[in-house]
Amino acid sequence: MLRQIHSLPGLVAALLVMVLALTGVVLSVEPVVGRLQASPQTEQSLSIAELAARVDQFYPGVEQLERTPSGVVIVSYRQDGQTRVVRIDPQSGKVTGDAEPSTLMQGAKDLHRSLLAGTPGRVIVGLMAGVMLVLSISGMFLLAKRVGGWRYLARPMHGPWTQRWHAEAGRLAIPGLLLSSLTGLYLSAVTFGLLPDGMQNEPEFPTQVTGGPAAPVASLPALQAVQLSDLRELVYPDPEDPTDVYSLHTANGDGYIDQATGQLLSFREHDRVRRLYDVVYQLHTGAGLWWLGLLLGASALGVPVMSITGGLIWWKRRRAMPRIASNSASQTADTLILVGSESNTTWGFAKTLHEALVQAGWCVHIAPMNSLANEYRRAERLLILTSTYGDGAAPACAKHFLEKLASSRLNPHQAFAVLGFGDRSFPRFCQFAKDVDEALLARGLRPLLAMDTVDRQSIQEFARWGKALGDKLGHELTLVHAPDRHPTDSLQLMQREAYGEQVQAPTCILRFKPAAASKLPEFDAGDLVGILPPGSSVPRFYSLASSTADGVLEICVRKQQAGLCSNYLHDLPLGGTIEAFIQPNPDFRPAPGRPATILIGAGTGIGPLAGFIRNNTARRPMHLYWGGRNPDSDFLYESELGRYLADQRLTRLQAAFSRVSERRYVQDRIIEDANDMRRLIDRGAQVLVCGSRDMAKNVMQALDEVLAPLNLNVLKLKAEGRYREDVY
Known part of the structure; x- marks a missing residue:
């Protein structure tokens, strides 16, 4: 908002x-x-009478004296039937320049x-x-x-x-x-x-004026009593009118002066309103x-x-959203489509659904889930298409949906259907979609269809759900979705560091530079890079270990036996190119401020954590817990982490190795350091976890055990935004 x-x-x-x-x-x-x-400041002690006497030597037809707030003295005088405005030196009365703006x-x-x-x-x-x-x-x-x-x-x-x-x-x-x-x-x-503005409180215009011949201006007592530094404006009387008066404006008030006697006829100090103005x-x-x-x-x-x-920021956000034609206003639509998407992929499916429903004659409004209104006057049905972020969490554009739903006034007669998008290999497959479905049922809305899912962007499963939806609506609905290809950048492999061959876990740190004369896209450590392997239109995502400011795009990749993209990257020769795009991941990075950051990872999960440490030029406290197999074969970033310890970008390193005589896992290090861990978290530390799902699950269990004496657990830390994961 x-x-x-x-x-x-x-x-x-x-x-x-x-x-x-x-x-x-x-x-x-x-x-x-x-x-x-x-x-010069020394001349500000002059009285107005003395200044006027000096001016009269050069300008007999003076009409007005003015002193600006900056201290410039300006004279307006008549010469040859015209009014001239000049700056003068108050010490000599001579012209120093033209005062016309x-x-x-x-x-x-x-x-x-x-x-x-x-x-x-x-x-x-x-x-x-x-x-x-x-x-x-x-x-x-x-x-x-x-x-x-x-x-x-x-x-x-x-x-x-x-x-x-x-x-x-x-x-x-x-x-x-x-x-x-x-x-x-x-x-x-x-x-x-x-x-x-206080201008209305002017002094009363005098009704009794001497009317005698004008005295020399230098002899007027009222002007002798006012210093030049207090002058704002002095307007001379009409020389042809003996009843006219001097009009004086000072820093403290305004008044009128008799031109014959030089006496102050009336004066009114500025009130609070005028002084404020x-x-x-x-x-x-x-x-x-x-x-x-x-x-x-x-x-x-x-x-x-x-x-x-x-x-430019607005335009980039705008471009990231798909263009939806014929999108009806929210309060006039009979059908609502709300979308939860982290990488905009789900938006593509939602756009296909929107187009099909519009062609079938419905009035459809599509928007992010965070845009849930308090009520919809004409909506008959609510269709929610949402992915899941991380291990069952809400994607960025749906983070506030459940909170808004709890206080909304949705009509219980509105029917709804929820379709979740995810990867069935994750243990909490489409968990957020399930949470949304349960929340809508708890609000009393009527299910149009039972909650359903789409695994790994299956266009067949999406089409099947569309047919079921059409049957419920009494209209044949054919959803033929053609995924949009992400615009990509060409990147050239410039460096490879190989690890893990001896422990049967080949892992590489790969560094890319822009191909040809192009530039690196904008990204930060912790963002994701989507790489399209040859022969596939489905991108594989890797966490970034560098930022644009580092001059390279850096990732950590372990070779999977049947992994299409990991094998492609491991076999890529130096100088070879890839097609890739950036997926921002703003929720996975150290929070601003000075509280300590606890970084926990295993294997290639060290990539973004090393990037966070590299960018820790402010030397905020950072504690790294990382697990590998053998320090002699797969201690990723070992020399770099040593330099960071030396220059205090890294406060402490606790490494654990599972293929040595004293077998340890990263969760063991956490439990061994329970006292320090509790102290850091009790003082506001943030926890960032990156690595496999199994590792993340074990870390969560270990931290729950460590935090129990503080009456804390990982779920509470997540609710406070102090526990964030990037798991795969």
Whole structure:
């Protein structure tokens, strides 16, 4: 929800917000220029009377004196029937330059304040200030969430370059943007009379004026009593009208002065509302605070960076979703299809179902399971197609479905059917689909079909389920699914490290570089690479031991006797190429922040764990428990782990080997270190497990035993997000 609040306004208003930001950058230079043009501070002790006397020597037709917040003194005077505006040196009264605003600066100011569109433009600018405030606040919370809490806002950023640049620009720009948007909203509200600015509390215009001949301006007592540093504006009386008066505006208040006697006829100090307005205006513009102007300008420069990278992030997410034609609105559809998918494969099946139902005449809405609405006014049936992540968990786009279902108001007369996608070799095959089916039954919804499954993306099993669904709906339904081929990158094998031949477990660390002149795709350690072996359209996934920043794509592969892809990779010669694509796996990586991380793996499961350690440049505590067969033949990453221990990227290494005299498995090491393990987890440590299903099951049992004295177990850690698995 927070991400939607952040992204939707940004996408809609990106161009206008960038216009305001870039014009703000131009205007932020104005206080600096004013600072450079201002007179030395020693001259600020002059009285206005002394300044006026000096000015009169050169400009007999003076109409107005002004001192800007930056300290620049400006004189407006009549000459040859025209008004001229110049900057002067208050010490000598001589001209130092033209004070007319440049075309660039005036254009930027008009564009910034009203988009060159008058009152409608000012309304839009006010709305954009509100959008910027929403973006700044939501971005601040998303940033804190990304790095693991407010305390860690300064820690290094990781991830694809678009996300890193977006987050880095936000981290630097948000304080200034918060200030600019809040003050901009206030000034817009003042412009449209929604808030007072104190300007209405002007002093009463004098009704009794001496009306005598004007005295020399240098002799006027009221002007002698006011220092130049307090001056904002002095408007001279009409020389042809003896009853006219001087109009004086100072930092503290405004008043009128008799031109004949120099006495103050009336004066009113600024009230709290006016003082607040002055402060807000100064904070928004940086007027008189050149350093603040530069900071605000630098913050505004972050807006184009965040807008462009934010748009690219949205576009990448958008492209990852299949394009669904004729997708009806959720509240007008009679049939709902909700999808849970980790690698978008299930979306392909759901798209096929959607197209078939639309062609049959139904009004169908398809969406991720996380998008479950509180109610659907016209829906008669709910069809759920979902895969399972890891060992029975929900895929990313279905994580919040059960929580939303518990508080929804779905009509119990709606019929439902659940179809699970998975791999039957996993012990918890389609477990999440089973959980969803039970939850819908518990809510009182009516099953249209008994829960069914599809094993290993079988198009035959999918077609069989479609026929059963059509029979229930009273309409023949033929589901012919042709899986989309993933767009791939060509990668060339550049290095191979072989292990495990002596213990009959051939294992290789393989490192690839981009083929030809292409670039590596964006990925992090812990993400997955899908590799398409020759003669197969079904990708095999391997956990990545490197990130794009390492310059190589690195995986650990054990050769399986009948493994199509593992044999292909082991036989691949140096210089040979593969076709591969990246599947992000953001839920399997160390959480941001400083709490310790416990890494547990066996065999090739060490791959992503080694990648996490390699990237641990912040030296947060990391403890590795890993199991192999024999230290002499298959101690993967041995030398590299030694270097990480030496430079403290790895805090401790506990290795266990099962083919030596003192046979040990990784779960044995966990139990042996029970006290240290309990201490770390009790202090907030996160546990990451990677390896085979059997290993993960044994590790879970060992940890349950270790954590029992703390009244904790693995299920509770999972619920807290502190136990994450990548098992196969």
